[in-house]
Amino acid sequence: MTGVLPAELGEHAFLRGLPAEYIARLAQVAAAVSVPAGHRFFEEGGRAVQIWLIRTGRVALDLHVRGREPLIVETVGGGQVVGLSWVCPPYEWQYGAQALAPTTAITLDTTAVLSYCDQDPVLGYQLIRRLMTVAADRLHASRIRLLDLYAAPSQQAGAT
Amino acid sequence: MEEAGQARLMDVTALSQLHAALRGAGYQVIGPTVREGAIVLRELHSADELPFGWGVDLAPGGYRIKQRADRAAFGHSAGPQSWKQYLHPSREKVWSVRRTDGGFELEDGHEAASRLAFIGVRPCDLRAIGIQDQVLGRGQHAASRYAARRAGIFVVAVNCTEPGQTCFCASMGTGPRAGQGYDLALTELLGDGTHRFLVEVGSQAGAALLAQLPTTPADEATVTSGRAAVTAAADRMGRTMPADGLRELMADSHSAARWDDVATRCLTCGNCTMACPTCFCTTVEDSTDLAGDHAERWQVWDSCFSLDFSYLPGGPVRASDRSRYRQWLTHKLGTWHDQFGSSGCVGCGRCIVWCPVGIDLTEEVAALREEAAARDNEDRPAGQAQQADGAP
C-alpha cells in the first residue's frame, strides 16, 4: 500500500467537485491499493472501517446463501465505490467483497474520515450527499431488478 | 357542382323503375326499410319496401320510429346500421387451409363479390365510405376484398332536408349535401300535392341509369328551392361540435379529468364502435374442425373497448375503462388525422343514439375544450409577471 497524491484522489468520479482543501485532507488518510482477481476485501459481519474508490477492475458484493460459493448481489467497477456500511450503525459489513478481476483502488480510513466530518460539517455534508447518491442509485436499480422485467408471464409475481 | 340545366326531376313512382333498372343491371339493391321497430338496411325487393311515411325520434340512448304526417321515403336519419356492414362485413373468411402430408396448403376460394346498389346513402354515410376507403382500400390494400367490393357498388345518395336530433354533419363538414362519391343524388321534394325527387348525376354510370328512367328537366325555381332546403338543414342540426383544432385538443387532453367522469358512465360495451360507420377495427379467429385436418381464419369486427384489444403477455395496455374510452375518442377525432389524413367522425350521431347510457360525444368534447381552456388560463398568469430583476 502506498500513499496517494491529492491530484490522484481528486480524479476519482466519487469526489469530483469536492473543494481542493478537503481532497488534500482526505489524501492524508488514503492509500493506493492493487489486488489480483480473487482478493477478498472484507467479509460479512466484519467491522466496517474503510471505503474503496475503485479505479480499474471489478468487485463483487456477495452473500453466503447456501453451499460453499457465495452468491453475487451486485458488481461494481471503475469510477464507483465499495463499502458504505461505515456510515451508519451497526458499522458492520453487510456483504462480503471480492475482486473478480485485477483491481486498483484508493482506500480511505473511514474512522479518520468520520472524525474530520465531525470537526467540519461542510465536509460531512459533501460526503453524505455523494454517498446518498450512490445508495439511491443502487436502491433504484435493486427495485428495478425486483420487478423481474425479463420474466415470462408465468414466472411473474402473482402468476398462478 | 351540377348546373341547373343538368338536374332532372322524377316523380316518386319512378323509384320502382329505379329499383327495376338496378336489378336489371345485375345489382342487389340495398336500402332502408322498417323492420322490428327500426329503420334498418336490407335487400329491397321493390321500392315499396322503402320506409314511406316513417320518421325517427332520436336522443342519447333513445331511438323510436314514428309515423310522419307525410309519405316521405327518406324522412328519417341514421339507423342502427351503416353501409359498412356490406363493404366491410362483420364476419368474413380470410382463408381456409387443408392439412397435407408435408404440412398444409391454402385452399382456393374467392367468392365473386356480388354487385351492390345502395339506395338512400346520407351525405354523412357517403363520407364515411370515403373515409373507410382511406383505411381499407388504399396503397397496400388496393387489391383487398374491401377494394373489390367497393369497386362494384352503385350509390344513390339522398341529400338531407330534415336533420335528426342527434345529427351534426354540418359541424364535421360532411353534409347535409352529399359530397363526391355518388352515382346519383336525390333530394326529396314534398308539397302542393306532389312527391318528387330532384336528381343530380355524379358519374357516367349514374347518367346511364338515369337515362332509363322517366324524368323531366328540372326548372330553375325547383332546383333553387330544393338546394335551399338542403342548405337550410345545416342550420337545423340537432347538435353542433365545432371541429376546429380537435386534433390538437385530443393530443393535449390525455390527462384530462373529464375522462374519469366519462369512465363512471361508460360501460365499454362497444355499441358505439359497432354503430359507427367509420370504425374499422377487426380481429381474426383461427379454428380447426374436430379432425384437425381443416383450418379456417375468419375476420370479425373488434372494438377498442374490449379489454382484450390491447392484450400483450402480462396484461392489456389499456386496462381501465378510462383509457379505452379515451382511446376511442382521441383516435376518432384526433389521431385519425395523423393516420389517415382526415377526421374519423362524420357527424351521423349514431354513437349518441346507440349508447345505452346516452354518452354524447359532442358534450364530452365541449367539456374537454372547457377543461383545456381552464388549463391554459392557469398556465398563463393573470397579468404580466415581473421578474426579480425588474425585466418584464
Place this chain on the structure above:
Amino acid sequence: MVASRRTETRDTVTLALRPAAQPIGSHRPGQFTMLYAFGVGEVPISISGPPNGSELLQTIRAVGAVTEALCAAEPGRLIGVRGPFGTDWGVGLAASAGRPADGELTTPVMADPAGKDVLVVAGGIGLAPLRSALLTMLAARERYRRITVLVGSRSPQEIAFAGELSSWRALGAEVHVTVDRASAGWRGDVGVVTQLLDRVDIDPAATIALVCGPEVMMRLTARALAGRGIATADIRLSLERNMRCGIAECGHCQLGPLLLCRDGPVLDYERAGPLLAIREL
C-alpha cells in the same frame, strides 16, 4: 418450413425457416413477420438473423398458445409466414426507406450509423431483434467505429444467445453481460443493464443507440442514455403492441398516432418518448 431448431433458453427457441414455396421478400434488420401455426393462430415475431437470402431466423418465446405451438415445431414442419413488416433499425447497406406520406405521417429515414459508434442495449429476449442488426454490422465491421453490446438478463441460465457472445467479440464487438440475479458459480456482472453504461466510454455526439427489451427497461435505458448526452433522435427503440394483421388495417397496434406494424416497431426516442410517458396509451 422449419430447417432447424435451436433451444436458446428454457422457454425460447430459434427456428431457421426456409421457403417451402414462395420466399418472402428480403428483410431489413429490425423487421418482423407474422408466423402462423396451423389451426392455432398467428403472432408477430422479430427476425433475429441478418438478411442472407437463404434462411429466415426467428426467435420465439413461449408465452401463449400460438408461441408454444411454434416453439414445439420440429424440423420438417410447415409454418405460415407473412411479411416482412415494419420499420427497421436503419443499419446495413440497404438503408431504411422512409415510408411515403400516408395520412399525415411520414416515417423519417433512419440513417445507417456508418463511421459512428453503435451502442446496442438488450434486455432479455430483446436481444433477438437486435441480433439481426448486430450481425449485419459485424459482417461489414469496417463501416462502423466502435460496436458495443450491453446485455441484461434475468439470470445466468437465461442469457439469450449465450453461446454466441464470444464469437461477437471475435468479430469486433465489445460485449458486456449482466444479470438481475446471480446463481451459484456466476462470476460476471450483477445489476441492471443501465449499470453497464458506467463500463463504456461513450462519445455522445457520435453514438447511435439501439435498444430493445421490456418497455419499462427501454424507457429507463433511453432516459439513462439521454442523460449521458446522446440525442433522443439517435436512440432507437423497438416497441411492441398487440398485432393481428400486420398490414395497418385491424387497428390493434395503435400507439397514439402511430400504427406500430407500419410506423414501427423501430422508433426513435424523440418520437416514442412522449408517447411512452402517457400511461395506458
